[in-house]
Amino acid sequence: MNLGELQSGFRDWLLDGDDQFAAQLGSGARAGLDVYRNNYRSQLRTCLEVAYPMTLEWIGWTRFEAAVADHIDSVTPRSWTLDAYPADFPATLKRQLPDAPECHELAEFEWALSEAFVSGDEPGISMEGCEGIDWDAARLNLAPSFKILHQDTNATDIWSAIKHDRPIPSADTSETSRTILVWRSDEVCQFRRAEPLEGKALEMLSSGARFGEVCDTVCAALTPDVAIESLGKWLGQWFSDGCIVGTDTA
Amino acid sequence: MAILPFHGFGLGLRKQHYSEFLETRVPVDFVEVISENFMVDGGRPRRILRQVRERYPVILHGVSLSVGSVDGVDLDYLRRLRNLVDEVEPLFVSDHLSWTRTTSFNSHDLLPLPFNGETLEVVTANVLKTQEVLGREILLENPSSYLNFTSEMKEWEFLSELCARTGCGLLLDVNNVYVSACNNGFDAIQYLDGLFPKDVYQIHLAGHSKGTELLIDTHDQEVPDSVWQLYRHVLPKLGPVATMIERDDAIPELSELLSELDTARFIAGSFGKAAA
Numbered sequence: 001m002n003l004g005e006l007q008s009g010f011r012d013w014l015l016d017g018d019d020q021f022a023a024q025l026g027s028g029a030r031a032g033l034d035v036y037r038n039n040y041r042s043q044l045r046t047c048l049e050v051a052y053p054m055t056l057e058w059i060g061w062t063r064f065e066a067a068v069a070d071h072i073d074s075v076t077p078r079s080w081t082l083d084a085y086p087a088d089f090p091a092t093l094k095r096q097l098p099d100a101p102e103c104h105e106l107a108e109f110e111w112a113l114s115e116a117f118v119s120g121d122e123p124g125i126s127m128e129g130c131e132g133i134d135w136d137a138a139r140l141n142l143a144p145s146f147k148i149l150h151q152d153t154n155a156t157d158i159w160s161a162i163k164h165d166r167p168i169p170s171a172d173t174s175e176t177s178r179t180i181l182v183w184r185s186d187e188v189c190q191f192r193r194a195e196p197l198e199g200k201a202l203e204m205l206s207s208g209a210r211f212g213e214v215c216d217t218v219c220a221a222l223t224p225d226v227a228i229e230s231l232g233k234w235l236g237q238w239f240s241d242g243c244i245v246g247t248d249t250a
Numbered sequence: 251m252a253i254l255p256f257h258g259f260g261l262g263l264r265k266q267h268y269s270e271f272l273e274t275r276v277p278v279d280f281v282e283v284i285s286e287n288f289m290v291d292g293g294r295p296r297r298i299l300r301q302v303r304e305r306y307p308v309i310l311h312g313v314s315l316s317v318g319s320v321d322g323v324d325l326d327y328l329r330r331l332r333n334l335v336d337e338v339e340p341l342f343v344s345d346h347l348s349w350t351r352t353t354s355f356n357s358h359d360l361l362p363l364p365f366n367g368e369t370l371e372v373v374t375a376n377v378l379k380t381q382e383v384l385g386r387e388i389l390l391e392n393p394s395s396y397l398n399f400t401s402e403m404k405e406w407e408f409l410s411e412l413c414a415r416t417g418c419g420l421l422l423d424v425n426n427v428y429v430s431a432c433n434n435g436f437d438a439i440q441y442l443d444g445l446f447p448k449d450v451y452q453i454h455l456a457g458h459s460k461g462t463e464l465l466i467d468t469h470d471q472e473v474p475d476s477v478w479q480l481y482r483h484v485l486p487k488l489g490p491v492a493t494m495i496e497r498d499d500a501i502p503e504l505s506e507l508l509s510e511l512d513t514a515r516f517i518a519g520s521f522g523k524a525a526a
Contacts, residue, residue, distance in 0.1 A: 003364070003368050010361060028397075031463040032433070040359055043358055044358075077356045081286055081314065117293050118293040118294075119292060120291040187294045
């Protein structure tokens with residue numbers, strides 16, 4: 001067995017407990033192989049538990065562990081960093097618990113917070129510093145941490161209740177298409193719920209649209225007075241929240 | 251950039267102790283951090299590391315280089331590590347003599363290698379590539395092993411040859427020598443005596459647990475007498491080295507780790523090797 005064959009065989013052992021590979025190494029190797037396989041799986045399990053404490057709290061150990069086992073069996077770690085492994089766990093929860101969508105949405109929200117926590121450092125700029133720019137032509141650069149989630153449950157309410165040790169609400173799926181904004185200001189992760197149209201405006205900015213194009217979209221959806229008032233309010237809040245890190249009029 | 255020897259006593263920096271390291275002057279000569287924990291784009295981890303670096307010399311110790319991978323080293327990983335190296339200007343950059351990765355799979359564990367000519371060729375090429383990207387020579391640590399491949403060379407012979415071929419140095423984990431010796435049936439003293447002292451720049455001291463059939467490198471206990479005895483054996487043979495207590499689980503109060511570090515200082519002092 002050359003080194004490449006050994007490493008492929010070892011990978012198959014870790015993933016599937018491939019007895020053929022174990023047999024090739026001889027009976028004396030079995031105890032050691034079991035240690036490596038146990039280390040592999042327990043490390044991934046711990047990684048998921050650490051990444052999703054609120055989700056674990058909400059769904060309980062039994063269902064969480066079942067989802068973890070499913071995830072480890074079906075999702076192969078590929079990145080150089082273990083921190084990337086939990087990224088797909090919400091999809092596993094969605095498959096495992098299709099009748100309880102708040103579970104995967106809660107995990108999705110926890111993951112968005114984790115990503116924001118270690119995203120790039122770009123301080124927000126002030127609105128006063130933008131005096132004199134051509135707003136119609138301006139592109140507003142959003143913070144690297146900024147993310148928009150679309151959720152159909154009250155997962156963020158559940159998260160807040162668990163986080164702050166308050167009475168935990170029941171899952172609520174009566175209202176769909178909730179827009180949740182997530183970002184980091186200094187070192188603190190922030191989130192708030194937004195109107196769908198504000199979410200649409202931010203998605204346009206995120207895609208590189210000019211502010212004038214965003215205004216056109218908002219004005220087409222609202223009466224002129226309400227559109228101007230909404231845009232002014234949103235813009236002020238984006239700046240004061242530290243979500244805007246630069247402008248570009250080129 | 252050649253490796254510069256450093257003589258001193260340090261600890262692995264763990265989250266539980268961040269505030270003490272930043273708010274007080276902890277009596278250590280250096281701290282070692284896990285590189286991957288800080289190879290993120292920004293946020294609190296990078297700020298903490300910058301502040302720690304302002305107060306203490308830092309060693310970057312990695313777990314994901316996978317220097318034994320037949321598929322070669324991951325250049326994206328290396329570029330990120332290079333960015334961190336440039337920012338931190340560490341005393342040493344280290345990783346393990348192991349493999350973690352094949353194409354499209356990363357075990358996130360330090361998996362064992364057979365010590366033969368083919369492996370030596372692979373590891374040599376990967377170390378040279380790593381050192382080229384990082385612009386400096388690295389240290390490699392002997393990992394704990396739970397199985398014994400049929401090998402042409404002893405682990406210490408392999409390491410010595412690797413150092414000669416690449417210019418890399420050794421991070422000698424004395425606990426890992428003990429664990430592997432017990433698990434794989436070789437003599438730990440023979441291992442230590444077989445190394446070239448000039449290759450060793452750093453020492454890890456840690457504890458382990460007893461599994462059903464094997465010793466497990468858990469780093470969740472204090473350094474046991476068996477490991478202190480090996481430290482006493484090897485230290486007089488070495489030149490300047492950075493000695494470190496490594497604890498990764500069941501992290502105790504900082505004072506407990508400093509007490510263990512004092513034991514290392516005392517042993518070193520008895521051989522005339524007190525820190526500068």
